[in-house]
Amino acid sequence: MACFFGHAWKGLKCEKCGKTRDIEKLIKSNDQKALSDVAFYDRDANIRGLAIRNLSDQKGLIRVAMSGIEQNVLLCTEATKKITDQEALTYLAQHHKYSETRIAAAKNLTDKNLAEKVFAEIALNDVIHYTGKEAVNELTNQKLLTDIANNARHSEVREAARKKLG
Numbered sequence: 001m002a003c004f005f006g007h008a009w010k011g012l013k014c015e016k017c018g019k020t021r022d023i024e025k026l027i028k029s030n031d032q033k034a035l036s037d038v039a040f041y042d043r044d045a046n047i048r049g050l051a052i053r054n055l056s057d058q059k060g061l062i063r064v065a066m067s068g069i070e071q072n073v074l075l076c077t078e079a080t081k082k083i084t085d086q087e088a089l090t091y092l093a094q095h096h097k098y099s100e101t102r103i104a105a106a107k108n109l110t111d112k113n114l115a116e117k118v119f120a121e122i123a124l125n126d127v128i129h130y131t132g133k134e135a136v137n138e139l140t141n142q143k144l145l146t147d148i149a150n151n152a153r154h155s156e157v158r159e160a161a162r163k164k165l166g
């Protein structure tokens with residue numbers, strides 16, 4: 001995949017000659033290879049988001065989700081929601097730098113025990129209380145919820161766990 005002059009595309013604009021391609025055309029033709037490149041490389045986060053929403057290629061989605069440095073939390077999470085590859089999801093759920101993305105990955109895990117562990121860890125330790133509460137919402141394990149009700153870092157999260165325990 002290259003521009004008219006044979007340069008490799010990075011995003012919608014060829015950085016060598018300045019030629020551009022149209023995101024709407026790529027979406028219409030469902031060019032997954034091109035959408036994958038745009039989702040990863042384009043400088044405009046809105047364009048990357050548009051490409052991600054139209055991307056189904058698992059490799060492309062995984063590459064975007066893994067690239068925490070350039071991608072913001074919304075885009076990492078959006079890509080992760082569409083990932084079904086269990087190996088990638090396991091990694092993302094355990095190691096991604098954004099908790100929101102870790103929650104999205106855990107939700108798609110078929111290993112529900114691992115998912116509960118991830119939710120519990122986030123609920124207990126996350127620095128942002130609403131992310132902790134979001135993790136509590138996903139939890140069903142009573143033992144883990146009891147632990148969170150007693151030991152979570154934020155009082156809002158402890159309260160949410162207590163409510164869920166009834």
Ligand SMILES: [Zn+2]
Nearest residue numbers: 003007014017
């Ligand atoms: Zn070019």
